Amino acid sequence: MAKLRAASIDGKLSQEFAVPSHVDDVKELMSAFAELHGSAGRKVVLITSGGTKVPLESRTVRFLDNFSSGRRGSSSAEYFLDSGYAVIFLYRHRSLYPYTRLYSGINLLDSLQQGSGSDQVVVNQEKLPKIDKVLKRYQQVKKEGLLLPVEFSTLSEYLHLLKASAQVLCTLGPKAMFYLAAAVSDFYIPASDMPEHKIQSSNGPLQISMKMVPKILSPLVKDWAPRAFVISFKLETDKSILLDKARKALETYRHQAVVANVLDTRRGYVVVVTPDTSAELILTDDEESKEVEIEEKIVSNLTGAHTLFISKQDGPS
Template sequence: MEAPQSPTTTAAEGKLCEDFAVPSYVEEVKRRMAEFAERHGAAGRRVVLITSGGTKVPLESRTVRFLDNFSSGRRGASSAEYFLDSGYAVIFLHRHRSLYPYTRLYSGINLLDALRSEPEGGRVVVDESALPRITPVLKRYQAVREAGLLLPVEFSTLSEYLHLLKAAAQALSSIGPKAMFYLAAAVSDFYIPASEMPEHKIQSSNGPLQISMKMVPKMLSPLVKNWAPQAFVISFKLETDPSILLERARRALETYKHQVVVANVLDTRRGYVVVVTRDDQHELVLTDEEEQKQVEIEEKIVSNLSASHGQFMGQQR
């Protein structure tokens, strides 16, 4: 007979334990995140956990094929920079090989084309015309690194993401309302349980492939209720149909009881979002002039949420 779940264990937590193996490194990463949060919290600094990039869902135990989510990690990486500029310490939970703070500005550039080896002395020189604004960007990154304000944590698969998110939430619970969760990662809604997954590569010679997938447990509910109940939590809602966007955002707030949903439509997400709370909503829009100046919508999102987080902390005292 299966042992009953304890009263404090949610269905999502039970499913997480049942269907997703815990990576061996999770406890060590959790310890590092807890130390990071406590150090910065004690210094009076707010800490934001940013999730970024998409999740990979294996189709075989010895994975050759997988399903992926649409996300380069652009929003998470750019938001991390603006949070750092706003005085936050950042835990950056990101997909392997997704865009990264500061280096994301040069993701389309072949690094070797921007370097030159001098014949005398063997020095390597940077061609700053090939790496626009590299000097101020490098100085800012070095200052962030030297101050220990950025803690990167990497994931690849859906299973890794879910366990690391739980570990991060538990690690940040000690700093209460100083913690913010900025859940910008594109997380798969479907998966194949390990017990139902073929061990070896699926053979095309067997004919057309039919896949039955289960729903991924919703981690937002236990995060808000159990793991970090005092934290300020932001989720993202991306739709392709603008007519259902705000209704879906409000439904998420009602279901999960967190503080904010950033709602956006796929085609306009880089210039227009709606910040939805239980009481109101704010449209954030880039003007034509701002777009010409290469202002990013994430700068406005972070400014709005930082102010809301400050108000939230004041209400908790």
């Protein structure tokens, strides 16, 4: 029954969500990446980050967006890289990106100065804190080919690229992790119901009816990457329903963990919920003043759980 439901979600995905033209090319890149790092004995994590965009018109002027700056995903990517993982970073176009995120609020031109020669430009390091250290790490990650960025904008792109990544990473069995931090729309308008042109205000107030987005976690866990370690995120604005919702998600999809967070407090408090445990991760005032990030704690918790998961699947050594 559950299998059938997962299969029908997969069918809906092909029928109602336009397949991006570059999906096969991206799949090839991801496949080469997985093979390279898998054969080097590395674990690979697929991180999703940023919010999906749902168009209201085919020639899109307006769209429904899900809130996410991409900070959770991009900072987590850095901690996974520091823990020895190779990272596929499936992120919303123009949302925060690993390493460059640290300078996202800075005006580039304000951080540069004219050098002594007429064609020389000098970096003002005071305006770009820790730039030497960050640049070194960024270049090292790039040289070793440890980070594969893949962009999405629309919900359709997100869904198809996530499916492609799961079909590729399943070859790594339990060594693959899915860290689904992107904020994904629950609602969409099927291509067949969508007006082609810009909706006209001269027609009066706008009423839209949207369909429920199929729950992609279901085929991902059951069919596409059944041996992988899968983490979803649960976002609420009402704390009183958060843990119930997280547990319900675990019961429904039977994956390994849910990271539960409330919008306003997400930078300093999350709960990692598994079928048997629930761990509160909190940033103390002292840690906050030292600019510790909660993602460091989340990644440390989950990489530990992932190692255990792999050893259990491999059997006793």
